[in-house]
Amino acid sequence: MHKKTSKLPTYILFLTCAVLTYFFFQTPLSQPAGELLSSVGRKISGFAYSLTRFNSSYDASNISRLTLENIELRRKLTRLELLERENNALRDQFETQYPKSSNLTASRIVGMKSFIPGVSRPSRFILDRGSSDGVAIGQGVVFKDNLVGKIGAVERNLSEAVLVTDQKFSLTAKILNRSAIGLVKGQGSDELMLDGVLLSETVKKGDVVLSKGDETLSGIGIPPDLTIGIVDSVEKKPSALFQTARVKPIVNFLLLDEVFVLRRVTSNE
Amino acid sequence: MNRLVFWGLFGCAALAESVFTTMPLVLTVLVVYYSLHSREAVYFASWAAGVFLDVFSIRAIGLTGIFFFVFWAVVLLYERKFEIKTPQFVFLAIFFGCVLYLFSFGYEHVFAQSLVSGALGTVLFISLRSAWKPSGEHKNV
Numbered sequence: 001m002h003k004k005t006s007k008l009p010t011y012i013l014f015l016t017c018a019v020l021t022y023f024f025f026q027t028p029l030s031q032p033a034g035e036l037l038s039s040v041g042r043k044i045s046g047f048a049y050s051l052t053r054f055n056s057s058y059d060a061s062n063i064s065r066l067t068l069e070n071i072e073l074r075r076k077l078t079r080l081e082l083l084e085r086e087n088n089a090l091r092d093q094f095e096t097q098y099p100k101s102s103n104l105t106a107s108r109i110v111g112m113k114s115f116i117p118g119v120s121r122p123s124r125f126i127l128d129r130g131s132s133d134g135v136a137i138g139q140g141v142v143f144k145d146n147l148v149g150k151i152g153a154v155e156r157n158l159s160e161a162v163l164v165t166d167q168k169f170s171l172t173a174k175i176l177n178r179s180a181i182g183l184v185k186g187q188g189s190d191e192l193m194l195d196g197v198l199l200s201e202t203v204k205k206g207d208v209v210l211s212k213g214d215e216t217l218s219g220i221g222i223p224p225d226l227t228i229g230i231v232d233s234v235e236k237k238p239s240a241l242f243q244t245a246r247v248k249p250i251v252n253f254l255l256l257d258e259v260f261v262l263r264r265v266t267s268n269e
Numbered sequence: 270m271n272r273l274v275f276w277g278l279f280g281c282a283a284l285a286e287s288v289f290t291t292m293p294l295v296l297t298v299l300v301v302y303y304s305l306h307s308r309e310a311v312y313f314a315s316w317a318a319g320v321f322l323d324v325f326s327i328r329a330i331g332l333t334g335i336f337f338f339v340f341w342a343v344v345l346l347y348e349r350k351f352e353i354k355t356p357q358f359v360f361l362a363i364f365f366g367c368v369l370y371l372f373s374f375g376y377e378h379v380f381a382q383s384l385v386s387g388a389l390g391t392v393l394f395i396s397l398r399s400a401w402k403p404s405g406e407h408k409n410v
Contacts, residue, residue: 014312015338022331041324117289153327160327
């Protein structure tokens with residue numbers, strides 16, 4: 001007859017291990033172990049993630065090319081209109097590329113978690129750059145002139161980027177060539193909501209939504225004039241205080257392999 | 270053979286949950302294994318998986334492990350009074366465990382993911398139960 005043994009001692013042992021593990025990794029003594037785990041994690045996730053991109057890169061090559069062309073054309077149009085404004089306002093003689101390449105850290109995506117991989121839209125990326133590469137919480141993540149998201153969590157060799165479509169993401173935004181200002185919030189799917197726009201302002205389908213700028217004293221944050229998306233529809237109720245608009249991101253996050261972390265919004269280098 | 274299958278499933282679940290999906294696959298596999306065999310190896314697996322998932326999810330290391338052990342405490346209390354080798358228990362344990370897990374760690378689509386995980390775990394439990402012998406009759410488990 002099989003004797004039923006109590007699992008309680010083993011449970012208490014491993015519970016103690018779990019609690020001790022948590023407190024151990026809060027102390028500076030855990031730094032070497034944390035670095036080792038983080039670097040191993042980066043290699044494993046990078047390898048595992050690269051296996052999923054092998055087939056999808058063949059199938060999506062044409063879509064990717066057209067999407068990139070679309071992004072490039074919209075980028076040129078936006079830049080042209082911004083340049084015209086800047087020239088009219090007698091801008092500084094030092095023309096700069098935007099954002100400056102010296103402020104950017106190239107970062108490979110090594111994890112793209114979603115409910116159903118390949119079907120559901122991801123809301124966060126895991127990047128292969130961490131605090132050892134100068135990445136910090138709050139830094140913007142961009143792809144060309146498009147805002148992808150911002151850094152939400154950082155380890156030694158890995159970091160997590162919260163995408164603009166994540167429910168926890170919000171940012172002040174403006175409409176290109178209009179005076180409308182509002183708050184862009186992620187909706188948890190492939191969509192954003194532009195909220196808090198005054199009823200007196202004009203917002204139309206097809207308008208380009210840009211970042212207003214969100215920078216701390218240390219230069220970390222999201223610079224102004226980065227493309228967030230295109231207005232897809234506008235909801236304007238006369239009885240409401242504000243109008244809202246649905247915004248679609250230009251960038252298809254599923255097709256990204258590499259993004260850039262904005263180390264500093266303004267460079268003193 | 271049973272151990273091999275469990276660790277294989279467990280490894281795949283840990284890797285998938287770390288890189289590809291937000292569904293709590295590790296919790297699903299652990300509940301199914303515990304329901305079938307009630308072995309203490311699940312505690313070691315929970316601790317190890319907790320560390321692994323925390324590294325890949327950029328969380329404080331040890332947090333997921335503590336969550337798992339709070340979950341096992343509830344399961345242990347339930348096991349004292351009721352039967353756990355049933356599909357109903359497996360589904361409800363996975364469902365409510367996933368709801369708490371996803372809500373605690375700030376994931377989206379909580380209800381949908383919990384429902385799918387519960388269904389997946391129940392199917393896995395029924396499949397493995399018919400393939401594996403009960404632990405009382407098996408020598409090498």
